[in-house]
Amino acid sequence: MPELPDVEVFKEYLNSTGLHQKIDNLKVTSEYILEGITARTLKRHVENEEFESARRHGKYMFVELSSDEWLVLHFGMTGFLKYTKDGDNLPEHSRLVFKFKNGYHLAYSLQRKLGMVGLVDDMSEFIAEQKLGVDPLTDEWTKSEFDEIIDSSRGSIKAALTNQSAIAGIGNIYSDEILFRAGIHPRTKAGRLTADDRRKLFKSIDEVLNTAIDCRVDKENFPRTYLIRHREKNANCPKCDGKIEKIKVSGRSTYFCNKHQKQR
DNA sequence: ACATTGACCTGAGAGC
DNA sequence: TGCTCTCAGGTCAATG
Numbered sequence: 001m002p003e004l005p006d007v008e009v010f011k012e013y014l015n016s017t018g019l020h021q022k023i024d025n026l027k028v029t030s031e032y033i034l035e036g037i038t039a040r041t042l043k044r045h046v047e048n049e050e051f052e053s054a055r056r057h058g059k060y061m062f063v064e065l066s067s068d069e070w071l072v073l074h075f076g077m078t079g080f081l082k083y084t085k086d087g088d089n090l091p092e093h094s095r096l097v098f099k100f101k102n103g104y105h106l107a108y109s110l111q112r113k114l115g116m117v118g119l120v121d122d123m124s125e126f127i128a129e130q131k132l133g134v135d136p137l138t139d140e141w142t143k144s145e146f147d148e149i150i151d152s153s154r155g156s157i158k159a160a161l162t163n164q165s166a167i168a169g170i171g172n173i174y175s176d177e178i179l180f181r182a183g184i185h186p187r188t189k190a191g192r193l194t195a196d197d198r199r200k201l202f203k204s205i206d207e208v209l210n211t212a213i214d215c216r217v218d219k220e221n222f223p224r225t226y227l228i229r230h231r232e233k234n235a236n237c238p239k240c241d242g243k244i245e246k247i248k249v250s251g252r253s254t255y256f257c258n259k260h261q262k263q264r
Numbered sequence: 265a266c267a268t269t270g271a272c273c274t275g276a277g278a279g280c
Numbered sequence: 281t282g283c284t285c286t287c288a289g290g291t292c293a294a295t296g
Contacts, residue, residue, distance in 0.1 A: 001288085001289060001290095002289090002290085003289095003290090059290075074290085074291090076273090076290060076291085077273090077288070077289035077290055078273095078274085078275095078288095078289075093274095111274065111275070112272090112273045112275085112288095112289085113272075113273050113274080114272070114273065114274095114290060114291075115290090153267095154266070154267065155266090159267075162290090164290085164291080171289075171290065172288090172289065172290080173289085250267085250269085251268070251269055251270080252288095252289085253287080253288075253289095
């Protein structure tokens with residue numbers, strides 16, 4: 001679930017709650033989520049420091065510490081943050097709990113084990129090492145950058161959109177939405193897209209991601225014509241009189257309209 | 265060198 | 281009702 005818009009909302013959440021307060025204590029209840037660092041060492045690096053700011057690249061969140069190090073968070077499929085006053089009222093599966101000097105707590109919750117937390121010196125170094133592609137909400141994201149990605153993709157357009165080393169941040173749900181709004185079948189080979197398809201797609205990426213963020217990623221808030229509200233086999237297409245079909249594309253469940261997203 | 269598939273993990277919901 | 285099976289999602293290793 002946590003794709004770019006979700007992580008963007010988490011980032012804004014942290015920016016408006018847990019900054020500029022001294023960290024009293026960090027409790028690590030599941031050490032296996034830590035990557036490249038032990039609970040002991042992480043505690044030592046975090047305790048008595050403050051969170052300065054939160055940023056994001058793709059599906060990763062970066063939290064700047066007053067020590068100039070960066071906490072890296074990935075939310076896998078089930079992760080989220082919760083800032084709460086009451087230490088007894090933490091979410092289930094809280095793997096990491098930061099307790100601030102003001103008594104509040106910030107929990108990193110993760111139901112399944114897919115997710116990770118680490119500590120790095122340099123945010124852009126980490127991005128380079130992970131071979132993350134360009135984030136589509138930054139200035140580096142241009143039509144010519146997008147065209148280059150399409151030109152170098154051999155597989156389906158869905159695979160290209162969700163390839164994190166090409167574009168960082170788009171996952172299963174939003175790739176379907178982007179293709180739905182652009183009227184392109186998810187199995188279309190990237191190389192077979194017309195110039196018009198590319199223009200529509202580029203516009204759709206921007207529109208879908210920003211709409212999702214504006215909706216605070218709450219399904220109920222999305223416009224009715226969005227696929228996300230009709231992500232169900234055999235549902236009526238909210239844009240035309242077609243039906244929503246479910247297929248597998250590059251190993252993932254994919255929903256699309258059998259009428260306005262015809263395979264060519 | 266690239267693209268695709270399967271394993272990882274766990275709980276919700278479907279199906280019997 | 282209660283059990284078992286399938287599925288969801290993101291990433292990486294293994295396979296094509």
